[in-house]
Amino acid sequence: MSNAFIERLRGHAPLSDDEVGLLTSACGNIRELKAGHHLIREGDKPDPVFVMLDGWACRYKMLPDGGRQIMAFMLPGDFCDVHIAVLREMDHNVVTLTKSRVASLPQAQMEALIQTRPAITQAFWWSQLVDQSVLRSWIVSMGRRKSVERVAHLMCELYIRMHNIGLSTGDRCEMPLTQLVLSDALGLTPVHLNRVLRDLKQAGVMEIKGGSLILLDPAKLARIAGFDDNYLHSRADVFFARTG
Amino acid sequence: MSNAFIERLRGHAPLSDDEVGLLTSACGNIRELKAGHHLIREGDKPDPVFVMLDGWACRYKMLPDGGRQIMAFMLPGDFCDVHIAVLREMDHNVVTLTKSRVASLPQAQMEALIQTRPAITQAFWWSQLVDQSVLRSWIVSMGRRKSVERVAHLMCELYIRMHNIGLSTGDRCEMPLTQLVLSDALGLTPVHLNRVLRDLKQAGVMEIKGGSLILLDPAKLARIAGFDDNYLHSRADVFFARTG
């Protein structure tokens, strides 16, 4: 079975067989987790670095009033957090959203890799930069896009990310997120999100059914979202451009 | 004259005199820039890495409809962008907001530092992690805080960041941002931001006057914002906690 994490890094940095071997053994400790398992809690002292091999997770903060804001979705191949002994205390939570396979890389091993393997450091750095880029694009969405555009944009992003790791099938991909989870990510109420999803379905643009996202009209979806995949800094071909 | 950038890194990673020397010479190329000078434009191929030594800058994206979303403010000591030859193309713009002093570190030199100096790599990494943390907190603000809270939170953040680099004086600090700029950062209209600022002043909480932010009642401001400075991961004492 291939390792989604290593595959993803290889796609963007020239790793030698040697280095792939090092990473593989660093990922030795793999756990199966149920949905709803917390990998990281606010206030934790960071220790091992977690990597998603399979399944979905999210990063979130709670507010005093009980509200929740999701700040990122982690898909197979993504780091949960590359804190590497630098921060003293986690400032947010990370929880699985589906049954997942997660590798944990001990801090010491991470540091050793970084200090001895420039190619691996570069791969990690690339991953950090892409994560930042996604965070920035979320800020743009929340600040300046209205609800339909926001929903459409997130769906484009998630579809492309799934596509880039080989987890799309034609015009659809897995979408295990409940409307509650999506609304916590989009800064909308579940009620309003539901309305938006209904409208998008009725307009023949996209729909979420049976745990799958179905792009009925990808080009139109991208147009509504104002989607430009440059911020994902991937080298994969662009689905929306092809079909638009 | 001390170098704000190096001071900041030293506060968070154990740099030897040797390493400080290397960084100092890497910052050799320093330019004075006027307000409104673009350091980075969307579509640019990234080359040197810019560092703010003095003055304010911001990172932003434009939307098709002409709207602008600011995604970060850079203060003295901050990296503008640690892209390091990893990304092929910038996905956003960076522009100075005031007269500034900016150092540019050639890519080759950045890479050399990272490949030979683990302490410097760690300092850079820390800086990246803090930047990410700030991005996440902005997402929380935009998604779940209403306008007054949002304004209050940004003011807390900027005050603390200025405080942490020694640029606050008692209950005030420099605040060269126009209401238009602030509203582009907060995802509000200038009109509404103006009302919020009026309310905060009338409530005796804070005011912006003559290019300065004045905290009339820091504890109250922090309470309105729901501000917790843990996300800034600084070791400085906390102004709001002291006075609250």
Next chain:
DNA sequence: CAGCGAACATGATCGAGGTTAATGCGCTTG
């Protein structure tokens, strides 16, 4: 010191999205 443009200020109105509440529907579990 007149004239001008940028930034600040404020009133009136509108609408996207929040709030509340009720209903349905599919799953699990006893």
Next chain:
DNA sequence: CAAGCGCATTAACCTCGATCATGTTCGCTG
């Protein structure tokens, strides 16, 4: 199969912040 729970769905109403319109103030320059 009944009970119960989490999630999806829809309707009625309300509010926060956007929009539109119109000054005003400040700082600069001729």
